[in-house]
Amino acid sequence: MKHKKYICYLIxxxxxLIFPFAGMAFWPSNETTxxxxxxxxxxxxxxxxxNKEYMSQMGAYFEDHFALRQYWVxxxxxxxxxxxxxxxxxxxxxxxxxxxxxxxxLDDYLGKNLFSEREKFALLHNLxxxxxxxxxxxxxxxxxxxxxxxxxxxxHMPSHYQKADVSNxxxxxxxxxxxEIGYVDLLEEFSKTEETLYFQRDSHWNxxxxxLAYCTLMEQTGRNFExxxxxxxxxxxxxxxxxxxxxxxxxxxxEEDFVYDYGWNYRYINEVKDNMDSWIETVNPQKxxxxxxxxxxxxxxxxxxxxxxxxxAYFSRLVPYNLLQIGQYxxxxxxxxxxxxxxxxxxxxxxxxxxxxxxxxxxPEAKTDTTILAExxxxxxxxxxxxxxxxxxxxxxxxxxVRNEATMETKTYEAFYTSTEEGGGFQLYLSGGSLWEGELxxxxxxxxxxxxxxxxxxxxxxxx
Numbered sequence: 001m002k003h004k005k006y007i008c009y010l011i012x013x014x015x016x017l018i019f020p021f022a023g024m025a026f027w028p029s030n031e032t033t034x035x036x037x038x039x040x041x042x043x044x045x046x047x048x049x050x051n052k053e054y055m056s057q058m059g060a061y062f063e064d065h066f067a068l069r070q071y072w073v074x075x076x077x078x079x080x081x082x083x084x085x086x087x088x089x090x091x092x093x094x095x096x097x098x099x100x101x102x103x104x105x106l107d108d109y110l111g112k113n114l115f116s117e118r119e120k121f122a123l124l125h126n127l128x129x130x131x132x133x134x135x136x137x138x139x140x141x142x143x144x145x146x147x148x149x150x151x152x153x154x155x156h157m158p159s160h161y162q163k164a165d166v167s168n169x170x171x172x173x174x175x176x177x178x179x180e181i182g183y184v185d186l187l188e189e190f191s192k193t194e195e196t197l198y199f200q201r202d203s204h205w206n207x208x209x210x211x212l213a214y215c216t217l218m219e220q221t222g223r224n225f226e227x228x229x230x231x232x233x234x235x236x237x238x239x240x241x242x243x244x245x246x247x248x249x250x251x252x253x254x255e256e257d258f259v260y261d262y263g264w265n266y267r268y269i270n271e272v273k274d275n276m277d278s279w280i281e282t283v284n285p286q287k288x289x290x291x292x293x294x295x296x297x298x299x300x301x302x303x304x305x306x307x308x309x310x311x312x313a314y315f316s317r318l319v320p321y322n323l324l325q326i327g328q329y330x331x332x333x334x335x336x337x338x339x340x341x342x343x344x345x346x347x348x349x350x351x352x353x354x355x356x357x358x359x360x361x362x363x364p365e366a367k368t369d370t371t372i373l374a375e376x377x378x379x380x381x382x383x384x385x386x387x388x389x390x391x392x393x394x395x396x397x398x399x400x401x402v403r404n405e406a407t408m409e410t411k412t413y414e415a416f417y418t419s420t421e422e423g424g425g426f427q428l429y430l431s432g433g434s435l436w437e438g439e440l441x442x443x444x445x446x447x448x449x450x451x452x453x454x455x456x457x458x459x460x461x462x463x464x
Contacts (some may be wrong), residue, residue, distance in 0.1 A: 005455065011206065016209060017112070022152050028163065028323070029228070038448070042456070044092050044339060048319060049251060051444065054061075060159060066321075070254050074248050074249055074250040074251050075156050076088050077089070077247050077252060078175075078248065078249075079245075081094055081427075085186055086188065088161065088247065089246055089247055089248060090103055091103050091104070092243050092247045093106070093155050093157070093158065093161075093244075093268045094158070094247075095156035095157055095459075096108060096156045096158075097156055098200060098253070099153075099156035099200050099201070099203065100200070100201045100202075100204040100241065100243040100244060100247065101156075101157060101203070101298055102148075102149070102243060102341075103147060104341050105149065105151070105183075105203075105340070105341045106116075106161065108148055108151065108167045108168060108340060108341055109148070109150050109151070109154070109157070109161060109163055109164065109167075109342075110161060110162070110163070110164055111164025111166050111167060112164075112166070114166065114167075114168055114171070115168050115171070115172075115344075116423070117394045118393075118394050118396075118423050119344075119347055120171065120172065120175065121395055121411060121417075121420055122343075122345070122347050122417035122418070122419065123172070123346045123347050123392055124172075124175055124176070124181070125139050125177050125190065125417055126315075126346050126347060126350075126417060127138060127143060127163075127179075127181050127346060128181065129181060129356065129414065129416060130321075130323070130336070130351060130353070131181055131355065132180060132356060133323055133326075133356070134334045134355045137326040137327060138330075139292075139326055139330075139331050139332060139333060139334045140182065140332065140333045140334070141182045141247050141333075141334050141336075142182045142184055142186065142217065142221070142333060142334070142335045142336075143176070143181060143235065143335075143336050143338070144183075144184040144186055144213065144217060144221055144335060144336070144337045144338075145169060145183075145184075145186060145187070145337075145338055145340055145343065146186055146204075146205065146213065146337065146339045146340065147169065147187045147190060147325075147340050148173065148188060148339070148340045149203055149204075149342050150163075151167065151169065151187065151340060152187075152190050152191065152194060152197075152198065153198060157238035164211050165448070167340075168340075169340045169342055170185060170187075171189065172343070173185060173188075175454050176220075178346055182220070183384070184213075184216050184217055184220050185216075186216060188215055189212060189213075189216045189338075190209070190212065193212065195208070197201070197209030197212060199241050199255050199257075200241070200255060201237060201243055201244040201252075201253060201255055202239065202241030202242050202243055202244065202255070203241075203242055203243055204242070204297065204298055204300075204301070205298065206257050206258060206259045206301070206376065207257050207258040207259070207260070208233075208237070210298075210301035210302045210305065211228055211258075211300075211305060213302055213456070214302060214305035214306060214309075215228075215284070216371070217306070217335065218309060218361070219399035219424075221332075221333050223289070223309060224343040227308075227309075228262065228305075231260050231261060231262050232260075232261045232297075233258045233259055233260045234255045234258075234259045234261065235257070235258060235259075235262060236256065236257060236259050237254045237255065237256050237362070238254060238259075239253050239254060239255045239256070239257040240254060240255075241255060241407050242297075244322065262308075264304065264308055264309065265284050265285070265286050265287075266282045266283065266304070266307040266308050266313070267283060267284075267371065268281065268282055268286040268393060269281035269282060269283055275299075275300045275303045275304070276297065276317070277317075278316070278318050279314075279315070279316055279317075279318065280300070280303065280314070280315040280316075281314055281315075282303075282307040282310075282313045282315075283311065283312055283313075283314070284307065284308060284309075284312075284313075285311070285327075287308070287310055287311045288307060288310075288311045289309075289310045289311055289312075289332045289333075290310060290312045290313070290330060290332055290333075291306060291309075291310045291312075291313050291331050291332065291333045291334075291335065292312070292313075292314045292316075292331035292332040292333070292334050292335070293314070293315050293316070293327060293335040293337060294316050294317075294321045294331055294334075294336045294337070295315060295316070295317060295335070295336075295337040296317065296337060296338060296339055296342065297339075298337060298339055299315060299317075299337055299445060302337070303315055312329070313331055319345075319349060320349045320350060320351050320352055321336070321351035321352065321353075322351070322352045323351050323352060323353035324352055324353060324354075344419065347417060347418055347419040348418060348419065349418070349427070350384075350416035350418070350427040350429065351416075351429055352380070352429050353429065354429075354431055354434075355411065355413045355414060355415070355416070355428040355429065356414050357411055357412065357413055358399060358413065359412065360401065360410050360411075360412045361399060361401070361412055361445050361447065361452050362452070363445050363447075363452035363454040364451050364453060364454065365453075365454040365457075366387035366391070366453045366454065366455055368398050368453075368455040369388045369390075370385065370386065370387050370388045370391070370392060370444050370455040370456030371385040371386050371419075371456065372384075372385035372400075372426070372442060372444050372456050372457070372458050373385055373458075374442055374458065374460050376432075377429065378462075379431070379432045379433070380429040380430060380432055381425070381428055381429070381430040381432060381435060381460075381462065382407065382428075382430075383400055383415075383427070383428055383430060383442060384418070384425070384427040384428075385425070385431075385444060385456070386420055386424055386426075387424030387425075387426065387428060387444065387446055387455060388423050388455055388456075389423065389424060391424075391446045391448070391453055391455050392423055392424040392446070393448050393449075395448075395449075396424070396446055396447065397414070397446070397447040397448075398414075398415045398417060398424070398426045398444065398446055398447075399412050399413065399414055399415060399444075399445040399447065400412070400413050400415050400426070400428060400442060400444055400445070401413075401442070401443045401445060402430065402435060402440055402441070402442055403440065403441040404438070404440060404441070405434040405439040405440065405441055405459070406436070406438055406439070407436070409436070411412060411434075413428060413430065414428075415428045416428050426444070432462070432464050433462075433464065435460055435462050436462070437463055437464055438461065438462065439459060439460075439461055439462075440450045440461070440462050441457055441458075441459050442457060442458050442459075442460060443456070443457040444456045444457070
């Protein structure tokens with residue numbers, strides 16, 4: 001009898017162990033609610049020969065695709081949150097009273113990895129370049145920054161996380177206003193409202209929060225925003241939170257959201273799956289004006305209000321921002337909406353636009369470790385590199401000059417500043433049509449307090 005029990009026990013153990021693998025033939029996991037990309041089936045042999053990482057890649061594939069993975073993930077998360085009050089994923093912070101927070105906001109919350117003085121200078125400089133270009137095209141420029149959820153509603157954050165007295169957004173807010181950048185201060189607007197306007201189990205604002213952001217934006221543009229003042233609404237339990245889906249993919253608790261009883265008149269022009277699509281065009285025959293908005297996931301619930309307010313509206317989630325679309329669509333207003341936790345994007349990648357030409361700068365040549373790379377990108381010449389740190393100060397200005405080696409004619413452009421380990425990254429796009437064909441000499445010029453140095457050069461051959 002004992003022998004039979006032992007055999008049954010072994011069978012059960014082996015069945016449990018082998019099921020996740022064998023079950024992949026019937027119930028494979030090919031999707032995830034986590035903010036990650038599923039591993040692909042590895043190749044045993046590549047162009048370079050046998051794949052030495054094959055076994056580890058197979059392990060990663062199995063980990064992402066084993067049978068009924070989402071159910072096992074949910075069971076593990078429920079067990080850990082109930083018994084140990086801990087989150088089963090490092091992407092979600094488990095708060096009190098069933099509140100969830102995105103861990104990607106912890107640095108802002110704790111005051112860690114704050115921008116250096118150089119990074120703040122670079123970010124403001126880049127936004128001023130963007131605004132100069134947008135206004136030069138005859139459009140109004142507006143920047144709006146949705147605050148992180150725990151920047152507004154931190155009472156449910158775990159007590160072992162202590163909120164700092166400073167954050168990048170707090171430090172930048174006054175500077176943005178002082179630099180006269182078209183800025184919508186959503187942190188102030190949401191802080192003045194006692195009502196909670198973010199979801200409990202999602203990282204985003206609810207529809208009423210989106211409405212507040214819309215009204216604040218419309219006030220900045222000078223357009224009417226009283227439309228929804230007395231519009232009736234229903235509270236419907238139909239929202240599935242992104243954080244909830246990450247943590248408990250098969251046990252999501254639906255949340256209430258505001259559903260406004262409004263007869264929407266806008267319609268989509270292009271084929272749209274949902275409001276998270278990369279590119280969306282709308283038209284409203286009853287309204288005038290045009291808006292072009294570069295946005296992130298916070299724009300999903302904001303989009304209907306904005307689309308309803310304009311005759312034509314264009315919404316893009318594509319990066320880098322293609323500001324040449326301003327000339328194509330002729331918007332009255334150009335909006336960049338960027339959540340607080342991703343503010344460093346403004347010092348990571350230059351937008352595609354015509355960079356401003358400045359007066360030529362006379363500078364002595366210095367022997368430095370400045371790097372400069374140039375390559376054709378569509379019809380543009382993309383130039384990027386890193387300034388030698390010995391020539392980099394907090395307010396160092398960086399320019400790129402282009403000289404026609406045949407005629408010695410020179411043009412000088414102001415660069416976009418990027419953040420690197422060394423701190424002196426730069427990048428810009430030069431329109432191919434504005435350059436001379438043939439041999440060109442590109443030079444990097446650093447200006448500190450009025451003193452200029454030519455810190456690096458390279459020669460290229462340009463063909464349109």
